[in-house]
Amino acid sequence: xxxxxxxxxxxxxxxxxxxxxxxxxxxxxxxxxxxxxxxxxxxxxxxxxxxxxxxxxxxxxxxxxxxxxxxxxxxxxxxxxxxxxxxxxxxxx
Amino acid sequence: xxxxxxxxxxxxxxxxxxxxxxxxxxxxxxxxxxxxxxxxxxxxxxxxxxxxxxxxxxxxxxxxxxxxxxxxxxxxxxxxxxxxxxxxxxxxxxxxxxxxxxxxxxxxxxxx
Numbered sequence: 001x002x003x004x005x006x007x008x009x010x011x012x013x014x015x016x017x018x019x020x021x022x023x024x025x026x027x028x029x030x031x032x033x034x035x036x037x038x039x040x041x042x043x044x045x046x047x048x049x050x051x052x053x054x055x056x057x058x059x060x061x062x063x064x065x066x067x068x069x070x071x072x073x074x075x076x077x078x079x080x081x082x083x084x085x086x087x088x089x090x091x092x093x
Numbered sequence: 094x095x096x097x098x099x100x101x102x103x104x105x106x107x108x109x110x111x112x113x114x115x116x117x118x119x120x121x122x123x124x125x126x127x128x129x130x131x132x133x134x135x136x137x138x139x140x141x142x143x144x145x146x147x148x149x150x151x152x153x154x155x156x157x158x159x160x161x162x163x164x165x166x167x168x169x170x171x172x173x174x175x176x177x178x179x180x181x182x183x184x185x186x187x188x189x190x191x192x193x194x195x196x197x198x199x200x201x202x203x204x205x
Contacts, residue, residue: 008103018110030119030178037170038126045137064159074170082177
Protein backbone atom coordinates (compact mmCIF):
# COMPACT_ATOMS: atom_id res chain seq x y z
CA UNK A 1 0.00 0.00 0.00
CA UNK A 2 2.76 2.41 0.96
CA UNK A 3 4.68 1.53 -2.20
CA UNK A 4 1.57 2.32 -4.25
CA UNK A 5 1.31 5.75 -2.63
CA UNK A 6 4.98 6.46 -3.30
CA UNK A 7 4.63 5.47 -6.97
CA UNK A 8 1.55 7.71 -7.31
CA UNK A 9 3.45 10.61 -5.74
CA UNK A 10 6.35 10.07 -8.15
CA UNK A 11 4.09 10.04 -11.22
CA UNK A 12 2.29 13.20 -10.10
CA UNK A 13 5.67 14.86 -9.57
CA UNK A 14 6.53 14.09 -13.20
CA UNK A 15 3.21 15.64 -14.24
CA UNK A 16 4.15 18.66 -12.09
CA UNK A 17 7.42 19.03 -14.01
CA UNK A 18 5.46 18.91 -17.28
CA UNK A 19 3.20 21.71 -16.09
CA UNK A 20 6.27 23.72 -15.05
CA UNK A 21 7.53 23.35 -18.63
CA UNK A 22 4.31 24.94 -19.92
CA UNK A 23 4.54 27.66 -17.25
CA UNK A 24 8.06 28.64 -18.36
CA UNK A 25 7.66 28.28 -22.12
CA UNK A 26 4.02 29.30 -22.69
CA UNK A 27 3.80 31.84 -25.52
CA UNK A 28 0.99 34.00 -24.08
CA UNK A 29 -0.06 35.11 -20.62
CA UNK A 30 -3.21 32.97 -20.70
CA UNK A 31 -1.06 29.85 -21.21
CA UNK A 32 0.84 30.67 -18.05
CA UNK A 33 -2.38 31.25 -16.11
CA UNK A 34 -3.75 27.90 -17.26
CA UNK A 35 -0.50 26.27 -16.19
CA UNK A 36 -0.64 27.99 -12.77
CA UNK A 37 -4.22 26.82 -12.24
CA UNK A 38 -3.29 23.25 -13.10
CA UNK A 39 -0.20 23.56 -10.86
CA UNK A 40 -2.40 24.52 -7.91
CA UNK A 41 -4.64 21.53 -8.53
CA UNK A 42 -1.62 19.22 -8.86
CA UNK A 43 -0.24 20.64 -5.61
CA UNK A 44 -3.52 19.77 -3.88
CA UNK A 45 -3.19 16.16 -4.98
CA UNK A 46 0.48 16.06 -3.94
CA UNK A 47 -0.51 17.24 -0.45
CA UNK A 48 -3.26 14.60 -0.27
CA UNK A 49 -0.79 11.86 -1.17
CA UNK A 50 1.77 13.23 1.33
CA UNK A 51 -0.79 13.09 4.10
CA UNK A 52 -1.46 9.48 3.13
CA UNK A 53 2.25 8.65 3.20
CA UNK A 54 3.00 10.41 6.47
CA UNK A 55 -0.24 8.99 7.97
CA UNK A 56 -1.33 12.29 9.43
CA UNK A 57 -4.69 13.99 9.18
CA UNK A 58 -3.46 17.48 9.91
CA UNK A 59 -2.65 18.27 6.28
CA UNK A 60 -6.26 17.92 5.20
CA UNK A 61 -7.15 21.50 6.13
CA UNK A 62 -4.44 22.67 3.75
CA UNK A 63 -6.23 20.98 0.83
CA UNK A 64 -9.39 23.07 1.15
CA UNK A 65 -7.39 26.24 1.78
CA UNK A 66 -5.16 25.70 -1.24
CA UNK A 67 -8.05 24.98 -3.59
CA UNK A 68 -9.79 28.20 -2.52
CA UNK A 69 -6.59 30.21 -2.95
CA UNK A 70 -5.94 28.76 -6.42
CA UNK A 71 -9.46 29.66 -7.53
CA UNK A 72 -9.22 33.24 -6.22
CA UNK A 73 -5.82 33.75 -7.86
CA UNK A 74 -7.05 32.44 -11.19
CA UNK A 75 -10.14 34.67 -11.14
CA UNK A 76 -8.02 37.72 -10.27
CA UNK A 77 -5.55 37.05 -13.08
CA UNK A 78 -8.34 36.44 -15.61
CA UNK A 79 -10.07 39.67 -14.67
CA UNK A 80 -6.77 41.52 -14.87
CA UNK A 81 -5.92 40.43 -18.39
CA UNK A 82 -9.50 40.97 -19.54
CA UNK A 83 -10.13 44.49 -18.24
CA UNK A 84 -6.84 45.79 -16.87
CA UNK A 85 -8.14 46.30 -13.34
CA UNK A 86 -8.97 43.83 -10.61
CA UNK A 87 -11.22 45.92 -8.39
CA UNK A 88 -13.65 48.20 -10.21
CA UNK A 89 -14.11 51.74 -8.98
CA UNK A 90 -17.56 52.92 -7.99
CA UNK A 91 -19.01 54.93 -10.90
CA UNK A 92 -20.41 57.97 -9.05
CA UNK A 93 -19.28 59.07 -5.66
CA UNK B 94 -11.48 0.80 -3.89
CA UNK B 95 -8.84 3.21 -2.61
CA UNK B 96 -6.37 1.89 -5.16
CA UNK B 97 -8.86 2.24 -8.01
CA UNK B 98 -9.78 5.84 -7.27
CA UNK B 99 -6.19 6.94 -6.66
CA UNK B 100 -5.11 5.23 -9.90
CA UNK B 101 -7.81 7.09 -11.83
CA UNK B 102 -6.62 10.36 -10.27
CA UNK B 103 -2.98 9.74 -11.14
CA UNK B 104 -3.78 8.72 -14.71
CA UNK B 105 -5.87 11.82 -15.31
CA UNK B 106 -3.23 14.11 -13.78
CA UNK B 107 -0.67 12.71 -16.22
CA UNK B 108 -3.19 13.23 -19.04
CA UNK B 109 -3.53 16.85 -17.94
CA UNK B 110 0.21 17.42 -18.13
CA UNK B 111 0.43 15.73 -21.53
CA UNK B 112 -2.46 17.81 -22.83
CA UNK B 113 -0.91 21.04 -21.60
CA UNK B 114 2.36 20.19 -23.31
CA UNK B 115 1.07 18.89 -26.61
CA UNK B 116 -2.08 20.83 -27.53
CA UNK B 117 -1.68 23.75 -29.96
CA UNK B 118 -3.40 26.83 -28.47
CA UNK B 119 -4.77 28.34 -25.27
CA UNK B 120 -8.36 27.17 -25.70
CA UNK B 121 -7.57 23.51 -26.21
CA UNK B 122 -5.21 23.75 -23.23
CA UNK B 123 -7.95 25.17 -21.02
CA UNK B 124 -10.15 22.34 -22.23
CA UNK B 125 -7.54 19.79 -21.11
CA UNK B 126 -6.70 21.55 -17.86
CA UNK B 127 -10.21 22.22 -16.60
CA UNK B 128 -11.73 18.81 -17.27
CA UNK B 129 -9.04 16.24 -16.71
CA UNK B 130 -7.37 18.10 -13.83
CA UNK B 131 -10.75 18.22 -12.09
CA UNK B 132 -11.33 14.51 -12.49
CA UNK B 133 -7.74 13.74 -11.43
CA UNK B 134 -7.83 15.69 -8.22
CA UNK B 135 -11.34 14.42 -7.45
CA UNK B 136 -10.09 10.84 -7.77
CA UNK B 137 -7.13 11.45 -5.49
CA UNK B 138 -9.19 13.28 -2.87
CA UNK B 139 -11.83 10.53 -2.93
CA UNK B 140 -9.07 7.98 -2.39
CA UNK B 141 -7.71 9.99 0.53
CA UNK B 142 -11.16 10.29 2.06
CA UNK B 143 -11.79 6.56 1.72
CA UNK B 144 -8.38 5.77 3.20
CA UNK B 145 -9.03 7.85 6.28
CA UNK B 146 -12.57 6.53 6.56
CA UNK B 147 -11.90 2.83 6.06
CA UNK B 148 -8.42 2.27 7.43
CA UNK B 149 -7.94 4.87 10.14
CA UNK B 150 -11.68 5.11 10.98
CA UNK B 151 -11.75 8.89 10.88
CA UNK B 152 -14.52 10.78 9.09
CA UNK B 153 -13.23 14.03 7.61
CA UNK B 154 -15.84 16.54 6.38
CA UNK B 155 -13.21 19.00 5.12
CA UNK B 156 -12.32 16.61 2.32
CA UNK B 157 -15.96 16.43 1.20
CA UNK B 158 -16.15 20.22 1.18
CA UNK B 159 -12.89 20.40 -0.79
CA UNK B 160 -14.22 17.87 -3.34
CA UNK B 161 -17.45 19.83 -3.83
CA UNK B 162 -15.57 23.13 -4.04
CA UNK B 163 -13.11 21.86 -6.64
CA UNK B 164 -15.93 20.29 -8.63
CA UNK B 165 -17.76 23.63 -8.76
CA UNK B 166 -14.92 26.09 -9.23
CA UNK B 167 -12.47 24.36 -11.55
CA UNK B 168 -14.68 24.55 -14.70
CA UNK B 169 -15.56 28.12 -13.76
CA UNK B 170 -11.91 29.13 -13.69
CA UNK B 171 -11.34 27.36 -17.00
CA UNK B 172 -14.18 29.33 -18.52
CA UNK B 173 -12.84 32.61 -17.11
CA UNK B 174 -9.36 32.01 -18.49
CA UNK B 175 -10.68 31.12 -21.93
CA UNK B 176 -12.92 34.18 -22.04
CA UNK B 177 -10.17 36.49 -20.82
CA UNK B 178 -7.75 35.07 -23.38
CA UNK B 179 -10.25 35.61 -26.17
CA UNK B 180 -11.11 39.15 -25.10
CA UNK B 181 -7.46 40.14 -24.76
CA UNK B 182 -6.83 38.99 -28.32
CA UNK B 183 -4.92 35.73 -28.09
CA UNK B 184 -4.97 34.18 -31.54
CA UNK B 185 -6.55 30.82 -32.26
CA UNK B 186 -4.71 27.81 -33.57
CA UNK B 187 -4.24 27.67 -37.31
CA UNK B 188 -6.44 24.56 -37.55
CA UNK B 189 -9.49 26.61 -36.51
CA UNK B 190 -12.37 26.33 -38.98
CA UNK B 191 -14.81 29.00 -37.86
CA UNK B 192 -14.90 31.76 -35.26
CA UNK B 193 -18.41 32.63 -34.21
CA UNK B 194 -17.41 35.16 -31.56
CA UNK B 195 -15.48 37.44 -33.91
CA UNK B 196 -18.35 39.96 -34.02
CA UNK B 197 -18.40 40.16 -30.24
CA UNK B 198 -14.66 40.75 -30.07
CA UNK B 199 -14.83 43.53 -32.65
CA UNK B 200 -17.64 45.16 -30.70
CA UNK B 201 -15.64 44.99 -27.49
CA UNK B 202 -12.51 46.44 -28.99
CA UNK B 203 -14.24 49.46 -30.41
CA UNK B 204 -17.54 50.21 -28.78
CA UNK B 205 -19.20 52.51 -31.35
